[in-house]
Amino acid sequence: MDQTVIPIIIGLVALVIGIVAGKFIFAKNTKKQIQDAEAQAQTIIKEAELRAETIKKEKQLEAKEKFVQLQAEYDKQVLERNKRIGETENRIKQKEQTINAREASLDKQIKENEAIKETLNKQIEIVNTKRTELEKHQEEHIRRLEKISGLTAEEAKNQLVESLKQEAHTQALVLQQEIIEDAKLRANKEARKIIIQSIQRTGAEQTIENTVTVFNLESDEIKGQIIGREGRNIRAIEAATGVDLIVDDTPEAIVLSSFDPLRREVARLSLQRLIADGRIHPARIEEVVEKTRRQLEEQVVEIGERTVMELGIHGLHKELIRIVGKMRFRSSYGQNLLMHSRETANLCGIMAAELGLNAKLAKRAGLLHDIGKVPDEETELSHALLGAKLAEKYGENPAVVNAIGAHHDEMEMQYVISPIIQACDAISGARPGARREIMQQYIQRIKDLEKLAASYPGVEKAYAIQAGRELRVIVEADKVSDTDSDKLSFEIAQKIQTEMTYPGQIKVTVIREKRAVNVAR
Known part of the structure; x- marks a missing residue:
């Protein structure tokens, strides 16, 4: 065998031996750990059982306490409900007793009322009998009065009504005159002040x-x-x-x-x-x-x-400015048109300021109110309507347009300043010396005044004096009484106001005097 293989074999054998030995040791240790774990689990289980038993006992105690509490509350509510029911039953019993007492009282009153009714019926019969007798006596009395006076009851009634009517008419006339005078004093106090101050402040020369x-x-x-x-x-x-x-x-x-x-x-x-x-x-x-x-x-x-x-007028159209300048060379009834327009503008401004209105707008309308009298071309429109048309054409305020067109009542007045323009135009034209009146018209107006006054019964003479500003009426003393004089003065003034056209105002004075004339010979 090769020498190099032997060490490898020895190494592999040693590795196998090590692995087997490691497994043996691990198995031994694992078994011990398992035993320890089982012991700990047993301990934990015992502790959990003890804890569960304790919690169970606590919850049972809490449930008993809650039940006892709910039982007590329920008993309390039952007691209160029973108490309220008892009180309600007591009130019902008291009401029943009261109702029974009232029924008894009503029965008693009904019986008493029936007795009173019978008594009243008897008294009514007695009163009717006496009234019949009284009517007979009254008729007899009226017949005796008619026989004594020689008048029937209807004639006497008519005479009494006529007398009362005349007396009431006289008293009403006096009262009406007093009311009118008092109203004039009250209503015209400030107006007179404004007008007088305005005229004094704006008096202009006339040509x-x-x-x-x-x-x-x-x-x-x-x-x-x-x-x-x-x-x-x-x-x-x-x-x-x-x-x-x-x-x-x-x-x-x-x-x-x-x-x-x-x-x-x-x-x-x-x-x-x-x-x-x-x-x-x-x-x-x-x-x-x-x-x-x-x-x-x-x-x-x-x-x-x-x-x-x-x-102090701003924003006026150039064409309107030119028309205003042309008024310098135009006169109306002897009154220079530009001077009249300036005077009217100042009067309008003063009056509007006194009344708490827009003074600038009123002054503007016062200056332009007669621009229709200086047209560049002839037209059939009146100067008031033509002036309104020109003002509208050149973008003037609708209030100014309406004031120009309405200052001779040719348009309906739709704005507050319109009557102010009309009044100021009349003031400027009607004050003494402002305009020249044609002699024939003046004489005719004087004759009409005197003729109107002479048309009333009892008027002896009538004289228009102070250039037609006052009318003196002399009446016959035996035909017109003092009371009739007041009535005559009032009626003449009203008739002049409704039937005649005149500048300013006319004072009517009725003169009644009794003259006793004898001659010593």
Whole structure:
């Protein structure tokens, strides 16, 4: 055998021997461990059995205690329920006793009421008998009174009613007059204060409305230059300006006639410049007139801007500013339109501020309320409606548009400032000296006043005095009593207010006097 194989064999034998020996030792140790484990398991089992027994006893004790507790609570609830049932039974018994007592009392009252009813029926029969007897006595008494007075009961009743009616009417009239006076004092106290202060603060100068302008000349020699050869210069001026030039025997004066004040102003300024320049011929006339017209348009815009600035009104459309400036050259009943509009705007601002309204909006509407009087084109609309249309066209506030259109009651007033504009327009136009009234209209109004007063019975004479601001009515003393005088004054004032149109107010004074006249001879 090879020498190298022997060590290998010996090694393998030794390895086998080692493995067998290791298994033997491991088996021996494992058996011991198993025995130890079995002993420990037995111990653990015994301890677990003891612990389980202990827990079982504890749970049994707890269950007994819980049962005892629940039993006690149940017994307590049963006792309380029994107690409540007993109390309820007692209350029911008491109610039954009370009901029985009430039934007995009601039976007793019913019996008593039946007795009272019988007594009342007897008394009613007695009363009916006595009433019948009383009616007979009353009829007999009425027949005796009718026989004594000579009037039937119906006639006496009518006379009494008529007398009471007249007395009540007189008292009602006096009371009505007192109420009206008291209401005027109370309601108009602050209004009068506001109006008076406003008028004092905004009083403006007035100009007279004319359709002619007198142009003064330094000498009559200039008239020939203005007329020109064969009248060509004067015809050129009239054609360029649209104004009639009247050259008469008036020394050193030429009359410019036109219904358009703006045209008259253009003609006046043009004549002034032509005379100052000395060159008067048709070509020069057309040039000067056109230049004057442009400058006047600029002046109109400047006047409008200055007016708006002075009144503190902002954001007004340029076209409306131009229209405001044009009002400077327009008059209404002798009152300059721009001055009237400025005055109305100031009055509106003051009144709106006093009433706690928007003063700026009211002032704006007051300034624009008459813009329809200076239209660029002729129209069939009234100036109020045309003004509202223009204001709406140029983006004004709806309240301003409505105030302009409604200040002569041609539109329905929809905003609070509308009646303020109407009142301020009337104040500015109606105060003394504001407007020039045509003489014929004035005389006719005076006659109508006197005729209206004379139409009442008992009026002897009637006089309109103080330029128609007061009506003096003289009555016959034997036909009109003092009470009737109060009634007559009230009725005349009411009739004037409803039937006549007039500026401001009219005071009606009824005069009644008794004169005893004798002659000593």
